[in-house]
Amino acid sequence: MCGIVGVTGNDRSVSILIDGLKRLEYRGYDSAGIYVNDEKGHDYLVKRSGRISNLEAALTPEVKGLAGIGHTRWATHGVPNETNAHPHYSNDERFYLVHNGVIENYQQLKEEYLKGVEFKSQTDTEVIVQLVDKFVVDYKMDTKDALLKVLRLISPDSSYAFALMDREQPDTLFVAKNKSPLLVGLCQGYNMVGSDAMSMIDETNEFMEINDHELVIVKPDNVTIEEFDGTEKKRDSFKVDMDPSAADKGTYPFYMLKEIDEQPAVMRKLVQEYFDSDDQPQVSEKLLQAMAESDHIYIIGAGTSYHAGLIGARMFEKLCGVPTTVHISSEFAYEQPLLSSKPFFLFLSQSGETADSREVLVHVNEHNWPSLTITNVDKSTLSREATFTLLLYAGPEIAVASTKAYTAQIAVEAILAKALGEYLSRDAAQNFDLKHQLGTIANGMQSITDSKEDIEALASRYLSKPRNAFYIGRGIDWSVSLEAALKLKEISYVQAEGFASGELKHGTIALIENQTPVIAVITQDRTAGLTRSNLEETQSRGAAVLTIVSRHLAHEDDNIIIPDVDELLTPLLSVVPAQLLAYYTSLGKGLDVDKPRNLAKSVTVQ
């Protein structure tokens, strides 16, 4: 359950909702729906399984209103069909609710308060809307108080962003959140709510934050904020500078290919943003001071961001001499290792909205530990709540499978490690000619993306048929193998695994059959020979082997040769052929490259 949007006070409500949902589709596309009404008692509910385009096609001209709510779903409870699509509503058809998050105690609430009530869906959301109705109708509470009572009954480990409508107060959006993101958008003569700023960007660039455990009442001409005990709160709005047209895919068949091709430009943009005219990295001294005072860097990330963290950790250790470990957000959130006495937390999140990472950040802030978010989205939740932010400057990433955000994350980590290492007077950092290397890398990326046809042919030859595949490597090449395998999994549905090449023989090599693809990443002098031995072990068992190799380590029969760069920076190049292999495998199978099944771009549930 992932993207929500609401509007009140505008007769273009339906199109405002649809446009907002399209911008939120990265949060899930299992089903979608809207509810709109007006002052005269007309109202309409339309829901469809699948993409927003299905919903849009189902809208007839009579569907219109002055206010409404919309939802695009990533299924957590119940199959992604029309019945389970949002908005959900009470059996008397008075209350309508959209929800992003998970109510952990919904079964218990259902058993305790809603015995005998008939449910149309299997969702936790329907329990909430039926419960509000119950308190209003049976207990004679007013809507606001009923909602407040429900919010207090929801267990604190639950997550939600709610927008509730009551047919009897058609111009009012009742809004609340815990953990899940939600913003108010302040427009001219009308108002909105949405899961992110981008969902409202066509209507306004002025927004207001909502904190956890507040009830916000949004009307066409005013917005009031209350705590659960009734205390009213004032809050300033803020403006965001975003270009809605940057998210256009132009002549590309898919966003993913466009975003792969944008990587050289992103590298150059980062050089421009982060280096001064003396080729020195520019990072806030306060940030460097906070990091220098810490004794251990904990990098927190999920999925691709976790993989980017694995590369970054090596840089902070080698260039700065600061012990650094990398942790999966959802694991770290519920079980920390023994922490050092002066921890510094570095969050990696393309969207800045990853719920698993935010769970960790809440804990970090409770301890007043310093933190940094490296993200692509300014003013995103993780950016607002961390002590420091560094931006990726990668431009909107629309394809679900991350490409340019991964390489931008690595480049920003390198810039930060270089700056911190210099701040700490480390020789390794002073000798690290990063600005020049990033230029070389931008050109190297370009040369790889220019050889698309060769990579397409390899994808077709090695990956079009098998159901499984392996990427192997040692050290930093292993970290890249994890990301490379994830790309292949995400969009081509090949069950790929990234493996430390020395570890394969301790069990997993049993899966190698005749023609199983094994792709080796070989960029490190010290381990190149060992990885080649491991590759031969798989070849002895019939594997179809393929290599991605740095030029100076290349043999005659290697498949993909990448330019030579500093050993710490090879992932910026070695991952690019892997991105293209995944892209062409998916394309060759006729799949929707940008929107793979089951996934959402930004995972805002735990």
Place this chain on the structure above:
Amino acid sequence: MCGIVGVTGNDRSVSILIDGLKRLEYRGYDSAGIYVNDEKGHDYLVKRSGRISNLEAALTPEVKGLAGIGHTRWATHGVPNETNAHPHYSNDERFYLVHNGVIENYQQLKEEYLKGVEFKSQTDTEVIVQLVDKFVVDYKMDTKDALLKVLRLISPDSSYAFALMDREQPDTLFVAKNKSPLLVGLCQGYNMVGSDAMSMIDETNEFMEINDHELVIVKPDNVTIEEFDGTEKKRDSFKVDMDPSAADKGTYPFYMLKEIDEQPAVMRKLVQEYFDSDDQPQVSEKLLQAMAESDHIYIIGAGTSYHAGLIGARMFEKLCGVPTTVHISSEFAYEQPLLSSKPFFLFLSQSGETADSREVLVHVNEHNWPSLTITNVDKSTLSREATFTLLLYAGPEIAVASTKAYTAQIAVEAILAKALGEYLSRDAAQNFDLKHQLGTIANGMQSITDSKEDIEALASRYLSKPRNAFYIGRGIDWSVSLEAALKLKEISYVQAEGFASGELKHGTIALIENQTPVIAVITQDRTAGLTRSNLEETQSRGAAVLTIVSRHLAHEDDNIIIPDVDELLTPLLSVVPAQLLAYYTSLGKGLDVDKPRNLAKSVTVQ
């Protein structure tokens, strides 16, 4: 290339070699071969692809001799056919060589010295034997000097255990090693060499170590040891107490099932070996002192041992308050993170022979850092070379897929953590009633193995058809998921992956299709609800879900309920159904459960 054996001075040579090879089959079974000769110039070479039983069937009565060498192979270079099987020999059929290891610079040696020589196989080993012949025949060197010259030409990153025979000195075994294991066996009136003590146990219990970079000449009545510069060395022999009959599978169809069933007995044996009559754990005070003086424990392991280390790390952190991290041997060997100032190294290896781990231990010993090996094999290489040893007392583990050694490793880690925690006066350790818990666990294991029929039915229903599967869990349940998935991979060839359940949605969930099996391990109070939510997310996408749950967390429709024990010890129970699921899946497919394709029990190459 993995198990070697040699004998000189006994007319039962052929059967001694065959019996030795059978005991070495755990090191690989891609192909096997023997070479025998006698004083009168008769000699025989027999090789077959596949198991030792193929070789045995090919032996005719005239194949006999007074001395010989044998080999069972795990293929690293070249496909596992008869041509690539050992022994390899020179083109003039004078020299015969068996080899365990990898010669990294064999291509270079071939190009430099053996231009124009015709090769029968694709192996590195044949290069070595042809090279010895070249130096003897063309350069007129004697055999010993020729071998010494070759040994000096081999690059230091290579690994080998060699046994070489020269037709013109039929009673002599020329033996040398680097990294790969090799022992001399001292018999009555004859002598042997072998990759481990077990391979010679039917003939003797008295052995002599061979160090790296020594040339050892074994004759029927004497053994001489020289360094490469010709210096002679004296060495004492040692005795090993082993029971050759413990490795008999009795009425079981496969060793694996027998070994799964032995786990309760192993738990009881560990209680008996490690606890005194006051229920206090007995661990050498010197070991506890060395650990107490360290500031960080580094656990090193590969495959299943790595997974056991993940469990142990939590125990050392929670019961002792000592920061502990776990590392894959083959990764740590070539790239260490920044180490603490007083590291302590804990090696986990069932066989005590894992080459990847030994590579790390060599480095550790160069720095004089304290170390402990937890192993099933007394006097194994890792046991001899580490500062301390704790034994698993699990009895011989013959099936390639480890079961009782994994649970024994976890139990010994728990005993050590309890002892260390008490030594450090930690409350958590003092309150940890381990002896009683291990008794409960032994009974719990028994109750799970008693319900084999239920688990067989689940394996047949969920796992017999799909090509892929997932195990998911959080925290310690994630660690078990990794091991559970590895079991399934190793013996049933289902591409299984163990996943942190919160991480699945960050990409890998794209692989979930209708009826993909997803097995959740749920034993931890804090995360049980979250894992169930993640399981529902997969069910929404059509997954066939199956649960392994601690009794107090069980719901009505859970599949496998395990008894309640301390949260740190749940892996000892939750892994048992996973072992049985893997076993019955493999059995149902008609596979060789004990000897899965491509694998070897003990991985003695890197």
